[in-house]
Amino acid sequence: MTAAALDHAGPWTEADYFGLGESTSRIELLDGSLIVSPAPSGPHQQIARRLANAMEAGVEAAGLAVMEAVNVRLRPGRIAIPDVVVASDDELGVFEAAEVRLVAEVVSPGNAAADRVVKMQLYALAGIPWYLLAQETPPEFRLFRLQAGHYVEHAVADEGDRLRLIEPFAAELAVSEVIRPRKR
Known part of the structure; x- marks a missing residue:
């Protein structure tokens, strides 16, 4: 998870989500929340x-x-x-x-x-x-x-x-x- 994700406050938007970029974790967006799973x-x-x-x-x-x-x-x-x-x-x-x-x-x-x-x-x-x-x-x-x-x-x-x-x-x-x- 990036530092930007850890500093994020409030619900996640699609723009916020796509702003994370690529990751080795599997990160999904579910109604304002991030669902993070290891690879x-x-x-x-x-x-x-x-x-x-x-x-x-x-x-x-x-x-x-x-x-x-x-x-x-x-x-x-x-x-x-x-x-x-x-x-x-x-x-x-x-x-x-x-x-x-x-x-x-x-x-x-x-x-x-x-x-x-x-x-x-x-x-x-x-x-x-x-x-x-x-x-x-x-x-x-x-x-x-x-x-x-x-x-x-x-x-x-x-x-x-x-x-x-x-x-x-x-x-x-x-x-x-x-x-x-x-x-x-």
């Missing part, structure tokens, strides 16, 4: 990278782009940084929720509640059509689709299975290729 662990980052790579061909064929850890404006004053984002290609530095087709979060023991409850609700309120949870232990994918303002479970794939997507892009995601056992 994800190596295994967490590897899962996010492999997930984005597994999606890439299908995403590009659908005329979309896949990115890791980018700013998504869920509404004014609410900026999240999902692990993986599928959206229309944009080079402005912040993606509007209306441009986002799917967000994915890698669930780790330290962030499970945030990903399964808080972020899921925030992404649904923003109208993002698809939400994918990639869980490390036990290895699985859970895909949710937005229906009447809430996410409903669409498909589950366990270790050894493949998650087949036809929307918002076509892809087959092999759980065991994305979520590999940790080397000890």
Whole structure:
């Protein structure tokens, strides 16, 4: 965290938030407050990278782009940084929720509640059509689709299975290729 952030008084605006610049911490803006998390662990980052790579061909064929850890404006004053984002290609530095087709979060023991409850609700309120949870232990994918303002479970794939997507892009995601056992 920068010294400017520690000296800040009052609610944070988007201008204040973007004024922080780049950081090794994951800093999100939630209705005037900063939510600060340490950088994800190596295994967490590897899962996010492999997930984005597994999606890439299908995403590009659908005329979309896949990115890791980018700013998504869920509404004014609410900026999240999902692990993986599928959206229309944009080079402005912040993606509007209306441009986002799917967000994915890698669930780790330290962030499970945030990903399964808080972020899921925030992404649904923003109208993002698809939400994918990639869980490390036990290895699985859970895909949710937005229906009447809430996410409903669409498909589950366990270790050894493949998650087949036809929307918002076509892809087959092999759980065991994305979520590999940790080397000890």
